[in-house]
Amino acid sequence: MAEVLVHVDHVDGAVRKTTAELLTIARRYGEPSAVYLGKGYDSAREALARFGAAKVYLVEAPELDQYLVSPHAEALAQVARATQPAAVLIASNPEGREIAARLAVKLDSGLITDAVDVAEGFVTTQSVFAGNYTVQARVTKGTPVITVKANSVAPEPVQTTPVEERFDVAFPDTALQARVVERANRERTGRPDLSEAAIVVSGGRGTGGDFGPVEQLADALGAAVGASRAAVDSGWYPHAYQVGQTGKTVSPQLYVACGISGAIQHKAGMQTSKTVVAVNKDAEAPIFAMVDFGVVGDLRSVLPQAAEEIARRKG
Amino acid sequence: MRIVVLVKHVPDATADRTFDPADNTTDRAGVDGLLCELDEYAIEEALKLAEDRDADVTVLTMGPEQASDALRKALQMGAHDGVHLLDSALHGSDAPATSLVIARALERIGSYDLVLTGMASTDGGMSVVPAMLAERLGLPHIGFVGELSLADGTVRGRRDGDSASETIEAALPAVVSVTDQINEPRYPSFKGIMAAKKKPVETWSLADLGVEPAQVGLSAAWSAVESFTERPARGQGEVVTDDGDAGRRLADFLAQRKFV
Ligand SMILES: Cc1cc2nc3c(=O)[nH]c(=O)nc-3n(C[C@H](O)[C@H](O)[C@H](O)COP(=O)(O)OP(=O)(O)OC[C@H]3O[C@@H](n4cnc5c(N)ncnc54)[C@H](O)[C@@H]3O)c2cc1C
Ligand SMILES: Nc1ncnc2c1ncn2[C@@H]1O[C@H](COP(=O)(O)O)[C@@H](O)[C@H]1O
Numbered sequence: 001m002a003e004v005l006v007h008v009d010h011v012d013g014a015v016r017k018t019t020a021e022l023l024t025i026a027r028r029y030g031e032p033s034a035v036y037l038g039k040g041y042d043s044a045r046e047a048l049a050r051f052g053a054a055k056v057y058l059v060e061a062p063e064l065d066q067y068l069v070s071p072h073a074e075a076l077a078q079v080a081r082a083t084q085p086a087a088v089l090i091a092s093n094p095e096g097r098e099i100a101a102r103l104a105v106k107l108d109s110g111l112i113t114d115a116v117d118v119a120e121g122f123v124t125t126q127s128v129f130a131g132n133y134t135v136q137a138r139v140t141k142g143t144p145v146i147t148v149k150a151n152s153v154a155p156e157p158v159q160t161t162p163v164e165e166r167f168d169v170a171f172p173d174t175a176l177q178a179r180v181v182e183r184a185n186r187e188r189t190g191r192p193d194l195s196e197a198a199i200v201v202s203g204g205r206g207t208g209g210d211f212g213p214v215e216q217l218a219d220a221l222g223a224a225v226g227a228s229r230a231a232v233d234s235g236w237y238p239h240a241y242q243v244g245q246t247g248k249t250v251s252p253q254l255y256v257a258c259g260i261s262g263a264i265q266h267k268a269g270m271q272t273s274k275t276v277v278a279v280n281k282d283a284e285a286p287i288f289a290m291v292d293f294g295v296v297g298d299l300r301s302v303l304p305q306a307a308e309e310i311a312r313r314k315g
Numbered sequence: 316m317r318i319v320v321l322v323k324h325v326p327d328a329t330a331d332r333t334f335d336p337a338d339n340t341t342d343r344a345g346v347d348g349l350l351c352e353l354d355e356y357a358i359e360e361a362l363k364l365a366e367d368r369d370a371d372v373t374v375l376t377m378g379p380e381q382a383s384d385a386l387r388k389a390l391q392m393g394a395h396d397g398v399h400l401l402d403s404a405l406h407g408s409d410a411p412a413t414s415l416v417i418a419r420a421l422e423r424i425g426s427y428d429l430v431l432t433g434m435a436s437t438d439g440g441m442s443v444v445p446a447m448l449a450e451r452l453g454l455p456h457i458g459f460v461g462e463l464s465l466a467d468g469t470v471r472g473r474r475d476g477d478s479a480s481e482t483i484e485a486a487l488p489a490v491v492s493v494t495d496q497i498n499e500p501r502y503p504s505f506k507g508i509m510a511a512k513k514k515p516v517e518t519w520s521l522a523d524l525g526v527e528p529a530q531v532g533l534s535a536a537w538s539a540v541e542s543f544t545e546r547p548a549r550g551q552g553e554v555v556t557d558d559g560d561a562g563r564r565l566a567d568f569l570a571q572r573k574f575v
Contacts, residue, residue, distance in 0.1 A: 011478045011479075068456075068457065068458075068474075068481070068483050069446065069456070069458070070455075070456075073450070093476075093477050094442065094458060094459050094476060094477065095476060095477070097441065097442050097443055097446075098442070098443070098446040098456070098458050100443065101410070101441075101442075101443035101444075101445075101446035101447045101450070102446050102447070102449075102450040104410075104411060104443075104447070104537070105411065105414070105447050105450040105451060106450065109537065110409070110411070110536075110537030110538040111410065111411065111441075111443065111537065111538065112538050113441045113442075113443060114440075114441070123541065127546070128440075128543075129328075129332040129333070129438075130328065131546060132331075132332070132545065132546055133333070133334070133543050133544065133545055133546060134543065134544050134546055135540050135542070135543045136540070136541045136542045136543070137538055137539060137540045137541060138538065138539055138541055139537060139538045140536070140537060140538060140539050141537040141538075142537065174453040177454070177455030177485050177486065177489075178455040178456060178457050178483050178484075178485045178489075179483065179484050179485065180481050180482070180483055181471075181482050181483065181484050182481065182482035183479050183480075183481045183482075184479060184480045184481075185478060185479045186478055186479055186480070195477065199574065221569070221574060221575070239461075239475060239496060240475060240477075245435075245437070245440075246353070246434065246494060246495045246496075253574070254569070254572070254574050264328055264329060265328075275572060275574075276549070277565065277568070277569075279565070283554070283556070288551065288554055289549070289551055290549040290551070291549075291551060291552050291554065292549075292552035292553075292568075292572075293552050293553055293554075293555075293565065293568045294551075294552065294553070294554035294555070295554070295555055295556075295557055295561040295562075295564070295565055296554060296555070296556040296557060297556065297557025297561045298557070301557070301562065302557055302561050302562045302565065303562065304562065305560070305561070305562025305563060305566075306562035306563070306565040306566045306569075307562075308562075309562060309563045309565075309566035310566050310569065310570075310575050313566065313570060313575055314575065
């Protein structure tokens with residue numbers, strides 16, 4: 001069976017949930033091989049073994065942290081040339097898409113981004129035009145390079161003892177041009193990661209700047225917190241939490257929009273959520289057209305009451 | 316110095332965008348098009364950089380006849396000249412082909428220092444053309460930049476990624492894609508609209524670029540849309556008006572759906 005390469009998405013060895021999802025997809029259609037780039041493998045080993053990586057290709061060059069994107073694409077290309085995989089799977093985040101873009105050019109291969117599912121023959125499903133259409137597509141040239149969105153499949157644990165293979169990569173000068181001169185890792189909030197969370201509770205302009213009720217409901221549900229661009233532009237919540245066309249696209253099991261009107265650019269980031277709930281004091285707000293459950297009311301009273309009731313039920 | 320801004324003409328996102336059932340490509344005829352709003356940030360940034368130094372701003376688009384509207388808007392905002400890559404063989408080109416054609420066009424322009432792009436086109440929205448372009452030209456690329464400065468032949472950008480905020484430096488020439496955090500795009504002024512009428516726009520065909528028709532377009536695409544289906548509109552669920560216990564009713568709903 002041919003190998004399917006999975007680019008491991010991690011922060012200094014902390015493997016993100018999407019990688020487990022990609023390994024799950026890879027295992028359906030081939031031999032799942034993880035490609036681990038950068039430092040911190042010792043902390044990642046266990047997570048990769050738990051989600052069924054049969055092999056791990058390990059590249060530990062310092063250039064991977066010193067320069068942006070390019071060395072990752074170069075390392076991945078060299079592993080791909082050596083292994084001739086059936087496909088390469090990469091997480092669909094900004095960096096993943098850029099790695100995929102360069103990799104596709106290097107391998108002379110077709111590329112599909114933002115898949116929400118991958119079927120036999122690497123036929124992908126994508127959700128396009130703000131979620132109004134579902135598209136089936138396939139790479140027709142070279143090695144399919146596919147970026148897959150978080151929460152596309154449920155990760156299935158399978159314990160393995162991966163074969164580890166160190167890979168030496170010589171980087172051409174063109175891969176070492178965009179130099180990282182400063183890096184500030186984002187502070188952990190203790191809440192789940194926005195793009196991976198099963199539940200997201202978002203606040204908009206209707207919070208009036210107080211995200212307290214939004215965070216209270218999020219914590220009652222064990223959810224991540226998101227924000228509309230209006231809330232971010234007002235300085236009420238950091239940009240990293242923006243949901244929408246120019247923020248994160250999320251597809252959680254449950255999305256709760258609080259004090260958010262439902263502009264098309266916001267919907268573009270959450271339309272594939274399985275269940276949508278909105279709390280808004282304006283019954284005419286466009287967001288209500290897409291809800292499974294909606295409350296016309298003031299979020300400042302509705303959210304705390306819901307949070308308390310949830311806490312009571314949980315006991 | 317010369318700054319080239321890549322602008323795309325896209326179907327209006329507020330209209331009912333769809334596909335052409337004949338060949339599964341984006342329908343660019345049935346829906347009004349406009350300058351991709353995310354590219355306005357790249358134009359604005361180029362204009363601001365040009366104001367502070369002696370620089371020309373060239374806007375470049377690849378697209379059908381009506382894509383010249385996107386160039387015109389950019390010229391009205393203040394760009395100096397335009398290039399339209401126009402050829403019937405380009406219909407259905409995917410990102411690898413688009414980046415190939417734009418790379419050849421940049422080589423033809425020759426003396427450029429900075430290529431600015433939007434963070435994504437609002438139709439395809441792959442955010443891959445800038446990185447592909449940089450790969451083809453052997454240039455550095457800084458993507459998703461929310462703050463940008465130029466000094467001594469070096470570009471410096473702040474990139475707010477998923478897990479970190481990074482400052483990146485690269486020597487010019489470089490490709491930089493900018494986000495909507497970077498500035499507030501200007502509206503064309505009356506003066507700008509009048510002035511744009513006299514600004515030069517060149518139209519280049521594939522032959523001008525030395526690209527074979529067989530390298531681009533739908534038949535050469537490296538990926539293919541096999542089918543598309545309109546997603547059933549989300550039916551509206553129950554909407555209740557709060558009369559004092561809607562929070563509890565919301566909790567009931569969430570419990571029913573097993574979220575609690
Ligand atoms: C290029 C571009 C990119 C963009 N990208 C994004 C993006 O990525 N993400 C994004 O979100 N937006 C984006 N936008 C902005 C988008 O168009 C909207 O302006 C934005 O989503 C509005 O945010 P909002 O719903 O919080 O605010 P508003 O539209 O002002 O809605 C606020 C809502 O809160 C309700 N409300 C007020 N008070 C209360 C209360 N006490 N209780 C309950 N409800 C209350 C109101 O009834 C109203 O419906 C983008 C725009 C552009 C031009
Ligand atoms: N056909 C095109 N003509 C000009 N610029 C383009 C074209 N396609 C993409 N671009 C540029 O590349 C950016 C990213 O596009 P995309 O990779 O399609 O999301 C856009 O914001 C544009 O700046």
